[in-house]
Amino acid sequence: MSSNKRIKTTFHFFQRRPFLLTIGTFLPLAMWMFLFRSFLWGNIIVNLDTQSYYTQIKYYINNLLNGVFPLWDPFIFLGRPFYSTVLNGAFNPLLSLMAVLVRGGVDYYHAFMLYLVVFMMLGAAGFYFLSRAVLKSRLYAFMAYALFLFSGMTAGIFTQSAILLIFVPGVWFFFFLIRFFNAFKKRYLLGMTFAAMLIGTSYIPFHFATLLFIFILCYAGLYYKRLPQLLKDFCGFSAKNRMTAVFCLLAVAVAASPLIAFKLSDSRGGMVSPARHCSFKSPQACYEEVMKNDAAMTYVETARTGSLGERARLAELFLHLDKRSYHTDDFFYLPLIVFVIIAISCWTGLDRKKILVFIMTCILFLISLGEATPVSRFFYEHVFYFKYFRNLFYFSIFIMPLLILFSVMQLKSLVEYKMASAGEKRGHMLLIVGVHLAFVSYLLVHGDTMVSSYATIILSLVFFVYFLARGSHGFKNYWLIGLLGIALLQPAQVFYAYAKNASEEDCAIPRTHSHVAFSYVRPEKAVESPCAIYRYRPYIVYWYDMALQDAPPVIKGAERISKGVYFLSHRIGEEVLLQYAKNKFYLYDHVDAFNGDEDIGRLRDVLKNNKNVALIDGAKGIVLQDASLGDPAERALVVHEGSDAFRVVRFDVNALTITTNFLVPKFLVYTDSYAPAWKVFINGRQADLYQANGAFKGFWVPAGSNTIHLTFLPKMSGNIFMFIVFFFNGFLIYMVLSFYKKRKE
Amino acid sequence: MQQRLWQRSILLYCLAAALFLGVIDGKVIRQQRATYLAGMVAKSAEGREKDRIGVLFYSAMAQLFPRQAGPYVNLALCYYRLGQKQKAVSLYHKAIKMGADPNKIIIK
Numbered sequence: 001m002s003s004n005k006r007i008k009t010t011f012h013f014f015q016r017r018p019f020l021l022t023i024g025t026f027l028p029l030a031m032w033m034f035l036f037r038s039f040l041w042g043n044i045i046v047n048l049d050t051q052s053y054y055t056q057i058k059y060y061i062n063n064l065l066n067g068v069f070p071l072w073d074p075f076i077f078l079g080r081p082f083y084s085t086v087l088n089g090a091f092n093p094l095l096s097l098m099a100v101l102v103r104g105g106v107d108y109y110h111a112f113m114l115y116l117v118v119f120m121m122l123g124a125a126g127f128y129f130l131s132r133a134v135l136k137s138r139l140y141a142f143m144a145y146a147l148f149l150f151s152g153m154t155a156g157i158f159t160q161s162a163i164l165l166i167f168v169p170g171v172w173f174f175f176f177l178i179r180f181f182n183a184f185k186k187r188y189l190l191g192m193t194f195a196a197m198l199i200g201t202s203y204i205p206f207h208f209a210t211l212l213f214i215f216i217l218c219y220a221g222l223y224y225k226r227l228p229q230l231l232k233d234f235c236g237f238s239a240k241n242r243m244t245a246v247f248c249l250l251a252v253a254v255a256a257s258p259l260i261a262f263k264l265s266d267s268r269g270g271m272v273s274p275a276r277h278c279s280f281k282s283p284q285a286c287y288e289e290v291m292k293n294d295a296a297m298t299y300v301e302t303a304r305t306g307s308l309g310e311r312a313r314l315a316e317l318f319l320h321l322d323k324r325s326y327h328t329d330d331f332f333y334l335p336l337i338v339f340v341i342i343a344i345s346c347w348t349g350l351d352r353k354k355i356l357v358f359i360m361t362c363i364l365f366l367i368s369l370g371e372a373t374p375v376s377r378f379f380y381e382h383v384f385y386f387k388y389f390r391n392l393f394y395f396s397i398f399i400m401p402l403l404i405l406f407s408v409m410q411l412k413s414l415v416e417y418k419m420a421s422a423g424e425k426r427g428h429m430l431l432i433v434g435v436h437l438a439f440v441s442y443l444l445v446h447g448d449t450m451v452s453s454y455a456t457i458i459l460s461l462v463f464f465v466y467f468l469a470r471g472s473h474g475f476k477n478y479w480l481i482g483l484l485g486i487a488l489l490q491p492a493q494v495f496y497a498y499a500k501n502a503s504e505e506d507c508a509i510p511r512t513h514s515h516v517a518f519s520y521v522r523p524e525k526a527v528e529s530p531c532a533i534y535r536y537r538p539y540i541v542y543w544y545d546m547a548l549q550d551a552p553p554v555i556k557g558a559e560r561i562s563k564g565v566y567f568l569s570h571r572i573g574e575e576v577l578l579q580y581a582k583n584k585f586y587l588y589d590h591v592d593a594f595n596g597d598e599d600i601g602r603l604r605d606v607l608k609n610n611k612n613v614a615l616i617d618g619a620k621g622i623v624l625q626d627a628s629l630g631d632p633a634e635r636a637l638v639v640h641e642g643s644d645a646f647r648v649v650r651f652d653v654n655a656l657t658i659t660t661n662f663l664v665p666k667f668l669v670y671t672d673s674y675a676p677a678w679k680v681f682i683n684g685r686q687a688d689l690y691q692a693n694g695a696f697k698g699f700w701v702p703a704g705s706n707t708i709h710l711t712f713l714p715k716m717s718g719n720i721f722m723f724i725v726f727f728f729n730g731f732l733i734y735m736v737l738s739f740y741k742k743r744k745e
Numbered sequence: 746m747q748q749r750l751w752q753r754s755i756l757l758y759c760l761a762a763a764l765f766l767g768v769i770d771g772k773v774i775r776q777q778r779a780t781y782l783a784g785m786v787a788k789s790a791e792g793r794e795k796d797r798i799g800v801l802f803y804s805a806m807a808q809l810f811p812r813q814a815g816p817y818v819n820l821a822l823c824y825y826r827l828g829q830k831q832k833a834v835s836l837y838h839k840a841i842k843m844g845a846d847p848n849k850i851i852i853k
Contacts, residue, residue, distance in 0.1 A: 309774030310781045313805060320804065323797040328785060346755040355757065362761050372773040410754065447832055448800070448824075504793065535788050
């Protein structure tokens, strides 16, 4: 009986018993959930980038449920645009599920956990379908899925959300790509389009773009004979389905528009990322570099830190596995059996698919090593976007699944391999025993190895020796389930140890719904938390956004802040800034022009001693008020609380409304970052808004009773964003319905 | 059908190994790893977490400076604190053989 036929028979056995099939499919997932139960139930909170992701998602959904699409974040770093909408997959329809859960009474953290797990499962399912399309076998695809579930790809989601944001749409893109070029059906094109839309709004799409580029190059090299026909078929399909093709292109353009708008506004230099760009510079050099508004990074910045070599050591794939820290996002881990299979299958035959997967893995691996190889420098010099991203270790998000896929392909070849002679069989036996002995020796010599690693190797040796003794014709497919059981021994112990290490932290984070409340004064000192996770990342970046509360005006550790605030903190010192910006409103009688670096001493004096004069960027358009209204040597008025003369009557994250009643005109400075998209309306009429005192918003308020409305109105308004959110949801529903309809037919 | 050597996976493995040996600078990787872990050790609080990261850090250092006893002494100390005493003793012996002063180790 041929191998494919046997596999079909095995599956028919399960199909006749759906209960067993369900258990088989969900058993690895149930086991995974059991091992990570402390994370899922919220006893161990998410860390590092996932915590940052949770913060942004909580801020986003909390504000949406408050009836506001958040575009500005007034709580931290003295105000900055809420950029996460376009960078962190806020358009993902799954987030709607999270919003529904929160509305239904589930707290934010558990709703987020459910979202993470469902998203991860979608990725695992995508990997299963991709493996099935490549391997042409459900059984081996199931093995690939289970190995994926028990690799660093899933254990890393609690510290590195990029795994999901980059991998999940990426794997589905490749699945639909393969299906589309096999069958040229509209629904697969829609699938590809939707995946591309998600990639365009998920963090940074450059890693995926690199993978796709490498795939196209390798495919063209290995399957060059097929290319003309594929192109011809593709052109034929496009000509027949013009409307669909145009719709898909438009859909990708719509999805990419927020990111493009963000990049365009970013290139104007209103926001800077000192913490991102200055790892290898002195504060002064960093300041000059950042203020020059050069968004591109040097080669050293992109390649020296964040490489895979920095985040993982070859030996740590096998040793010290019980010492994996929850405070690093370097969970590069694959079950031991993956390496064993790759090693013992060295005698199996090659085909183009295997070569393609193997070469792609090698190229990605070499790029991810950064400065340690000339490959990443080559890409840096010849591919323009390599200057705009770092953290090359993110390529491991693709390397791990590719290695799993390659090992399962090798396993399939091994199982199907027919020995030509008794001599070859003996040679193969020697190879298997030799490889296993080599692994055991390595582990014994280096020590600090988990018991399950030895158990895996011994059981694997028994399995493969028995398999070889019986011969491939005597092989039963359910043996593979046994091999899978052996394969999962080690990851189970690794995950158990990981969860145990992480459980040492006792942390709490805001989980409940918050309503924004305005305060006239910012706190001077940050709330302190004994939680260990804040030793690694600034507490300020997380807590206050989650709680929708004002943070102290500290900018230490800021990754994105307004250029003005960065300028102030560097030139006048953080202490002066902290003292000045703890109050949100100052009322001045005088204004004067501020000429940048020349006036820095004067600005420091004004802020430190609270002089009654506001300094405004550039002299143009400033109407100087009558000096008789007050003495510039006197102090400016500080608003500590609301009164009949000054009161904030309405506040949300994008806007605030103030009522005033002054005897004389006053120049009001609101110590929230200035941005050109902020507008001020006094009694319904737009007034001039200036960048005052180096970084803040300032404008003249006439005498008498006034209603002032300050609002953030970028070109990409909340309504456009809401349209895009609905567009994503609508696209997904349409796509699911078209697949469902086809399946029914 | 009998497959030839160039049709087998081992050829791919050998080519990849040759490529990696040719282009990867192992010293740079080890230095990057050690620098990263040093930062982690510095940030972590005293206790088991510091010792666990310490094991990773001093293992990387031992690989970077294989003839120096210092990393082995510290590695042994981390293992000792983590309760893996047998491993700690064997590392102490190794460090002493490499020239570490046994009195100082005992004091530590």
